[in-house]
Every structure is written in structure tokens, then in C-alpha cells.
Amino acid sequence: MADVKRRPSVVIIGGGFGGLYAARVLKRAPVDVTVVDRTNHHLFQPLLYQVATATLAPTEITAPIRWLLRKQRNTRVLLAEVTAIDVERRAIVCDDGMSISHDYLLVASGSRHSYFGHTEWERIAPGLKSIDDAIVMRQRLLLAFERAEKATSDAERKRLLTFVVIGGGPTGVELAGMLPLIARRTLPGEFRNIDTNEARVILLEGGPRVLPSFSENLSRHAKRELEELGVDVRLNSTVTNVERGAVSMGPERIESESIFWAAGNESSPLGRLLGAPLDRAGRVKVEADLSVPGHQDIFVAGDLAEMFTAGKRVPGVAPAAMQSGAHAARNILRVIDGRGTTPFRYRNKGDLATIGRHRAIAQLPALEVWGKPAWWLWLFVHIMYLAGFRNRLSVLIEWAYSYFTDQRGARLVSARGS
Amino acid sequence: MADVKRRPSVVIIGGGFGGLYAARVLKRAPVDVTVVDRTNHHLFQPLLYQVATATLAPTEITAPIRWLLRKQRNTRVLLAEVTAIDVERRAIVCDDGMSISHDYLLVASGSRHSYFGHTEWERIAPGLKSIDDAIVMRQRLLLAFERAEKATSDAERKRLLTFVVIGGGPTGVELAGMLPLIARRTLPGEFRNIDTNEARVILLEGGPRVLPSFSENLSRHAKRELEELGVDVRLNSTVTNVERGAVSMGPERIESESIFWAAGNESSPLGRLLGAPLDRAGRVKVEADLSVPGHQDIFVAGDLAEMFTAGKRVPGVAPAAMQSGAHAARNILRVIDGRGTTPFRYRNKGDLATIGRHRAIAQLPALEVWGKPAWWLWLFVHIMYLAGFRNRLSVLIEWAYSYFTDQRGARLVSARGS
Numbered sequence: 162m163a164d165v166k167r168r169p170s171v172v173i174i175g176g177g178f179g180g181l182y183a184a185r186v187l188k189r190a191p192v193d194v195t196v197v198d199r200t201n202h203h204l205f206q207p208l209l210y211q212v213a214t215a216t217l218a219p220t221e222i223t224a225p226i227r228w229l230l231r232k233q234r235n236t237r238v239l240l241a242e243v244t245a246i247d248v249e250r251r252a253i254v255c256d257d258g259m260s261i262s263h264d265y266l267l268v269a270s271g272s273r274h275s276y277f278g279h280t281e282w283e284r285i286a287p288g289l290k291s292i293d294d295a296i297v298m299r300q301r302l303l304l305a306f307e308r309a310e311k312a313t314s315d316a317e318r319k320r321l322l323t324f325v326v327i328g329g330g331p332t333g334v335e336l337a338g339m340l341p342l343i344a345r346r347t348l349p350g351e352f353r354n355i356d357t358n359e360a361r362v363i364l365l366e367g368g369p370r371v372l373p374s375f376s377e378n379l380s381r382h383a384k385r386e387l388e389e390l391g392v393d394v395r396l397n398s399t400v401t402n403v404e405r406g407a408v409s410m411g412p413e414r415i416e417s418e419s420i421f422w423a424a425g426n427e428s429s430p431l432g433r434l435l436g437a438p439l440d441r442a443g444r445v446k447v448e449a450d451l452s453v454p455g456h457q458d459i460f461v462a463g464d465l466a467e468m469f470t471a472g473k474r475v476p477g478v479a480p481a482a483m484q485s486g487a488h489a490a491r492n493i494l495r496v497i498d499g500r501g502t503t504p505f506r507y508r509n510k511g512d513l514a515t516i517g518r519h520r521a522i523a524q525l526p527a528l529e530v531w532g533k534p535a536w537w538l539w540l541f542v543h544i545m546y547l548a549g550f551r552n553r554l555s556v557l558i559e560w561a562y563s564y565f566t567d568q569r570g571a572r573l574v575s576a577r578g579s
Numbered sequence: 580m581a582d583v584k585r586r587p588s589v590v591i592i593g594g595g596f597g598g599l600y601a602a603r604v605l606k607r608a609p610v611d612v613t614v615v616d617r618t619n620h621h622l623f624q625p626l627l628y629q630v631a632t633a634t635l636a637p638t639e640i641t642a643p644i645r646w647l648l649r650k651q652r653n654t655r656v657l658l659a660e661v662t663a664i665d666v667e668r669r670a671i672v673c674d675d676g677m678s679i680s681h682d683y684l685l686v687a688s689g690s691r692h693s694y695f696g697h698t699e700w701e702r703i704a705p706g707l708k709s710i711d712d713a714i715v716m717r718q719r720l721l722l723a724f725e726r727a728e729k730a731t732s733d734a735e736r737k738r739l740l741t742f743v744v745i746g747g748g749p750t751g752v753e754l755a756g757m758l759p760l761i762a763r764r765t766l767p768g769e770f771r772n773i774d775t776n777e778a779r780v781i782l783l784e785g786g787p788r789v790l791p792s793f794s795e796n797l798s799r800h801a802k803r804e805l806e807e808l809g810v811d812v813r814l815n816s817t818v819t820n821v822e823r824g825a826v827s828m829g830p831e832r833i834e835s836e837s838i839f840w841a842a843g844n845e846s847s848p849l850g851r852l853l854g855a856p857l858d859r860a861g862r863v864k865v866e867a868d869l870s871v872p873g874h875q876d877i878f879v880a881g882d883l884a885e886m887f888t889a890g891k892r893v894p895g896v897a898p899a900a901m902q903s904g905a906h907a908a909r910n911i912l913r914v915i916d917g918r919g920t921t922p923f924r925y926r927n928k929g930d931l932a933t934i935g936r937h938r939a940i941a942q943l944p945a946l947e948v949w950g951k952p953a954w955w956l957w958l959f960v961h962i963m964y965l966a967g968f969r970n971r972l973s974v975l976i977e978w979a980y981s982y983f984t985d986q987r988g989a990r991l992v993s994a995r996g997s
Binding site for chain 2: 201218219220221228291293303311350353354571574575
């Protein structure tokens with residue numbers, strides 16, 4: 162009996178880019194893999210803003226995790242929310258009471274948007290991380306125009322047609338760039354009491370430039386392209402209060418009923434359950450090989466890990482999550498085989514941010530691109546990376562439809578807000 | 580001043596088939612039209628069961644009402660829920676306090692599913708009328724398999740994999756026919772702890788046959804086709820209790836965690852606000868010209884109206900709503916012109932019900948069709964009627980995808996259930 166060797170078990174928390182790419186690395190390995198996620202789907206997060214702005218349907222950027230991993234016979238997928246991690250007993254506990262033991266654990270539960278302590282702002286200014294968030298944002302956005310059509314005073318109408326996006330990172334820029342297109346190209350002609358062209362879009366960035374992770378040159382291009390689209394870009398504008406109907410920056414106050422939050426992230430609360438050191442944003446300070454200090458059986462990848470490459474912090478972007486997830490899985494296999502682990506090194510193939518139709522910026526290893534070429538590059542890269550052939554085709558069709566007609570395919574407001 | 584003639588105003592409550600077809604009739608008429616709906620979208624209700632069963636996305640069977648009517652310059656669309664109708668003052672009042680006065684009113688607010696007084700059953704056995712309902716049903720259906728995968732006892736697993744559909748009308752038959760396809764063709768291979776082929780689907784019908792609005796011959800065909808798909812069809816089975824985890828028919832009890840309601844409809848509560856006589860299901864007993872008795876300025880169409888043609892009650896189906904909505908609008912124009920109204924006559928071009936892949940029944944004026952030909956006919960008719968070119972294309976692609984791969988394109992479970 163003692164000779165029967167049980168295959169090591171690997172539990173992966175999170176079916177995002179980190180968890181999915183880790184699971185794929187383990188496909189043919191002699192291990193039993195369990196992927197746990199609190200939703201049934203992998204989310205293609207870089208296109209989430211397109212759901213929030215009614216261009217794509219929620220089902221077009223999601224795919225069931227178990228469908229994506231259906232051919233990996235050594236992998237099971239469970240829908241559950243992890244509530245406790247018992248580092249010593251090597252088990253996780255889920256909200257439904259289920260306990261799953263493991264030999265190796267990879268935590269890749271990502272991040273949420275953060276309100277810097279002002280959790281009461283979330284109700285007023287929704288953020289954008291999950292598919293539910295995107296549907297809430299879409300509902301708010303479409304309802305603003307519906308309510309403006311019924312408004313009884315100019316002040317109310319103006320407040321409803323003022324859209325404020327807080328945060329000048331990629332999500333904020335993408336949202337702010339899409340809004341003028343909707344107001345000026347999609348909706349005109351459908352309303353009788355308002356002129357949707359009068360909608361104002363204001364982007365508030367606390368720092369001195371938008372998209373600060375790009376070069377100053379590209380930031381400047383991005384700002385100019387936003388302004389060409391009609392976005393009022395305000396730099397060095399730190400938000401001091403968010404209330405129903407208004408945003409304040411010190412003494413200045415902007416009246417708006419449509420405030421969207423894209424200003425900050427904090428890591429998933431699961432980092433705290435590991436008992437490991439965390440940085441200020443809640444990221445786990447992992448070893449170079451992505452393991453948790455003192456635990457060669459626990460790894461962290463993606464947005465939840467504070468990772469460095471050549472002394473620079475690895476950004477919280479999709480390629481970093483994919484690479485670190487896959488690397489952590491490879492290191493787990495090395496530990497199993499009794500080989501030494503290897504340090505994670507983020508290979509930055511380039512950063513992309515889209516601003517609006519025909520407008521984007523791209524920072525490649527030896528090249529900076531902006532405008533139309535960058536936009537086509539962005540399009541190509543995102544279609545290539547979309548998980549699963551079916552979604553890719555469907556997204557292509559929606560994009561072609563939007564591109565040629567300026568219509569949006571997903572303008573759904575329901576009574577319950579779903 | 581007295582010579583300036585104000586154009587008569589027509590208010591239409593409801594943007595379903597009745598309201599939409601009425602608005603279209605008024606397109607070039609010298610009237611001002613207002614369409615009020617509590618959602619922003621027209622819903623193609625005949626395909627709602629395909630959203631509930633994860634085949635189509637919610638956005639594929641909905642289109643913004645204002646987009647559909649954007650070219651009618653005399654028509655405005657308002658998103659609001661009507662809470663009161665002042666018949667004497669000729670005004671409706673909405674939930675946001677807005678009051679809209681009118682010269683003519685058409686109420687086409689449709690119907691809801693009815694639990695025959697047992698409103699507490701709704702929480703356990705959701706029905707299917709709105710897009711929100713369909714999303715709730717999809718969530719329940721997909722979660723049943725997810726929970727079964729985690730079940731710790733055979734009894735729990737069996738309860739989760741037993742799907743009960745209550746009601747053998749078109750919606751119940753469509754749902755019951757789709758469930759075996761999902762369990763036996765879409766999901767196998769994706770689960771590790773359960774065999775989805777073991778899922779049981781039970782259809783409970785209180786009367787002696789399914790689809791009682793069709794001929795006995797077609798009912799028999801429908802029952803046989805359901806049974807060939809693996810559905811356990813139980814006739815003369817009146818449900819006496821629905822509780823969490825079980826359905827009872829007198830002394831018999833079926834344990835199930837997935838109970839879906841398709842047993843009955845009751846009319847929108849707006850009928851009561853008119854102060855007109857109602858039938859037992861809450862339908863307004865309209866005159867032959869669809870006006871409310873004693874009010875030549877108020878009309879009712881669609882599911883909310885009790886209508887007769889050649890002594891037979893007009894069924895609550897989409898073509899009847901379209902025809903009666905258009906007819907009511909034409910009568911409003913006749914009243915405005917000082918001409919006499921004409922009685923509504925339902926022209927039944929045939930009834931269709933689909934049962935599952937390659938299975939349907941069709942009752943045409945001089946012909947009964949079943950099996951494959953009826954299914955292709957069903958497909959053709961539904962594609963023809965789908966509102967808006969874009970949705971039609973998108974639905975076609977989804978259907979082709981499902982047809983050839985047995986996959987479903989919309990298997991989304993979110994944390995919030997949207």
C-alpha cells in the first residue's frame with residue numbers, strides 16, 4: 162500500500178488570466194488540478210469597458226472556465242468563493258462549507274477597484290472590474306440619457322448629460338474616449354427633448370499626465386487625442402469628495418449624475434488570508450520565484466502579487482498575469498520534481514492603450530506608435546488574445562457593425578438592472 | 580389663435596409587440612405619439628426561452644425601443660413605469676412623478692406569469708416573461724450543474740440534476756425540450772464528478788395533453804417528441820405545493836432544486852387602473868373595436884385585452900398582439916377623423932411551437948406539420964419576425980454555432996446574478 166504514489170494535488174484560486182494560464186501549463190503534468198472561482202467564467206478584462214459602454218454583450222467577453230479547460234482530464238473546475246486558507250493544514254475553505262485540501266496552492270484572485278477608504282463613494286461612482294460592474298455602468302450610462310430626455314429643468318438636464326470619469330489610467334481613458342462617440346455618433350436622432358451632442362465628458366486625473374505608465378510623449382498624444390474627441394481632460398485634479406450629483410476637487414465642484422470610477426485598485430482580500438507580508442495596495446510580497454516567503458508550496462500570481470523584474474515593479478496588466486500564472490505553475494512542477502525554482506522575469510512585449518475610434522497609443526520595446534496605426538495594432542492584438550474561437554468571431558462581427566454603422570449592439574436597460 | 584389646431588396626442592403604454600406595431604401605424608399620421616415603457620427595450624418574447632437556456636444573449640433578443648422608432652419624427656419614447664391612469668382628466672402618472680396628458684390612450688402593457696395566488700412559489704420556481712426573468716432562470720439552470728459537481732451525497736446530486744418544468748404550454752414545452760439537449764449534448768465532458776447525462780427533466784401538465792391550443796393530433800406528436808428527447812411528460816398532474824427542494828402533486832412528491840414555472844399568465848395590473856370590467860385573468864373586456872366600454876378615447880391591445888374573433892377568444896400570442904396593436908392605432912385615427920371604428924378580427928396565419936432540435940409542430944389553416952419540416956418552418960418564421968436587421972444576423976450566427984457544435988454561446992453565471 163505504501164508504494165502507491167498519490168498524484169500531487171494543485172489548487173488554483175481564480176479563473177482569470179493568472180489562474181487560466183497556470184492551469185494550461187499543468188495540462189499534461191502528473192498532477193490533479195482544481196480551479197476554484199466564484200463565478201463560472203473567465204473574463205477578458207481588457208474589453209470590459211466595451212461592455213460598460215454597450216458595444217459588446219457580457220457573453221462576448223466571457224467563457225465558462227470549465228469549457229475552456231474541458232479537454233484537460235486532470236483538471237476539475239469548482240464554482241465557490243474561498244473564505245479561508247489554512248496554510249498549515251494545506252486546505253482552503255469555501256463559502257458553502259466545502260473544504261479542499263491540496264499539496265500545492267496558487268492564489269491568483271486578482272484585484273478590485275479601490276476607493277482609498279471612501280467605500281461610500283462606490284454606490285455613487287461605480288468602478289469596473291467584474292462583468293456585474295460593467296452591467297451596472299452600462300445601466301447608469303444609458304439611464305442618464307433616458308432621464309435627461311424626461312428632465313424638467315435645464316440644470317437637471319445638464320447634470321444628467323455631464324459624464325465624469327475619475328482616473329486617467331487605461332480604463333479611465335478608454336471609458337472617457339468611448340463616451341463622446343456614443344453621445345455624438347450612436348444616439349443622435351433617437352431623442353426628441355435633448356440634443357445628445359451637448360453631453361460633456363470630463364476626465365479627472367490626479368497626476369500631471371494621463372496614462373502615466375507610458376512615455377511622456379505618448380501621454381501627450383493620448384491627451385491630445387482625447388481632447389480632439391471632445392473630452393475635457395483635467396490633470397492634477399485630485400477628487401476630494403463624491404456625493405450624489407456632484408464631484409468635488411477642493412473648492413471646485415462639478416455637477417454630474419454619471420460619475421464613473423477608474424482611479425485605483427486594491428488586491429483581493431485573499432492575500433490577507435495567507436498571513437504573508439503585503440504591500441500598501443494589499444499585494445503579497447512574493448519571493449522572486451513567486452512563492453510566499455517560507456512556503457515553497459504556496460504561490461501567488463497576477464495582480465495579487467507584488468512582483469519585480471530588473472528592479473522595476475511588474476504592472477498589473479493582462480500579459481503580466483498570464484506570464485506569472487504560467488511561471489508559478491512551472492515552478493510548482495519543479496518543486497514536485499525536486500528541482501530548484503526559477504525567478505520570474507516579466508517580458509514586456511509592449512503596452513497598448515486605446516483611446517477611441519482610430520486612436521490609440523502603443524509603447525513597443527524600440528518604438529512608439531500613436532493614432533491610427535496604434536489603433537489597428539490594438540485591434541489585432543486583442544482579437545488574437547480573445548479566449549476561444551467563438552467569442553473572437555462574435556466580437557469581430559460586433560466591432561465591424563459598430564465601426565461601419567456607429568451603432569452599439571448591447572444597449573440593454575432592464576427593470577432589475579441586469 | 581383659436582384657429583391653430585393642436586395635433587392630437589396619442590400615448591401608448593408598453594413597447595412590446597402591441598405597442599410597437601401601434602406606434603408604427605401612426606408613423607405618418609398627424610398626431611404626436613408618446614411610447615412609455617418601464618424598460619428601454621422591445622423584447623422578442625418568443626425567443627426568451629433561448630436566453631433562459633443560455634443559447635442566445637439577452638442583447639440578441641432585445642432592441643432599444645427608441646432605436647426601433649428613431650425615424651418616426653412624430654414619436655417620442657420615455658422610460659417610466661405607469662402608476663396611475665386618470666381616465667377623466669386624460670393623463671397618466673409615472674413612478675417618477677411625471678404626468679403625461681393625452682387625447683387618446685392605448686394600453687398594451689401585456690401580462691406576467693401567475694402563480695394562482697401562491698406568490699410565495701415565485702421565489703422557488705421562477706417564471707419567464709421579462710429579460711430579467713430569463714437571466715434568473717439561466718443562472719438557476721447553470722448553477723444546478725455547478726452545485727451538483729460539488730454535491731457531497733447522491734441524494735443532493737440527484738435533487739440538483741432533476742429539472743421540473745411546471746406547465747405544458749408553449750413556454751413549458753420549449754424549456755423542457757431544451758434541457759435534455761444541454762445536459763446530453765452541450766455539457767458532457769466538462770464535469771468530473773457528475774455525469775450530466777443523468778439529468779432528469781420532468782414536465783408537469785395539469786390537463787390531459789401538452790400544447791392544448793393545438794389539435795389533439797399535434798399534441799400527441801409533441802408529447803412523443805418530448806419523450807424521444809428524454810423528457811418525462813406527466814399529464815393530469817396538478818401541482819399542489821412548491822417548496823424549496825420539492826414539488827408536490829397531492830401525495831406525490833418530486834425532489835428537485837431546479838423548478839421552473841410556465842403554468843399561467845395574468846394580465847398587467849394596469850388593466851385595473853382603467854376602471855373597466857375585467858375577466859378572471861385580469862384582461863380588460865374591450866369592445867369589438869378594442870376600445871374600453873364607454874371610452875372611445877381609450878383602447879387596449881395585446882395580452883391585456885380580452886378579444887374575440889368569430890366567437891372564439893383570441894390567444895395571447897405575438898401575432899395577436901401585433902395585429903390588435905395595429906388595429907387599435909387605426910381605430911384611433913378613425914375616431915380622430917370622425918369616421919366610425921371597425922371591429923378587430925384576428926387573422927390566425929398558423930400556430931407554431933418548437934420542441935427541440937429538429938422537432939416542432941405547426942398548425943396552419945389547412946395543414947398540420949410536425950417534426951423536421953415544422954422545425955425549419957419555425958426557424959424561418961422567427962428569423963423573419965426578429966425586429967431589426969442586426970439582431971437577426973447575430974441570432975443566425977448563434978443558432979448556426981449551436982446547431983453545428985451543440986455549444987451554447989451564453990453560459991454566463993455572475994456573482995450578482997445578472
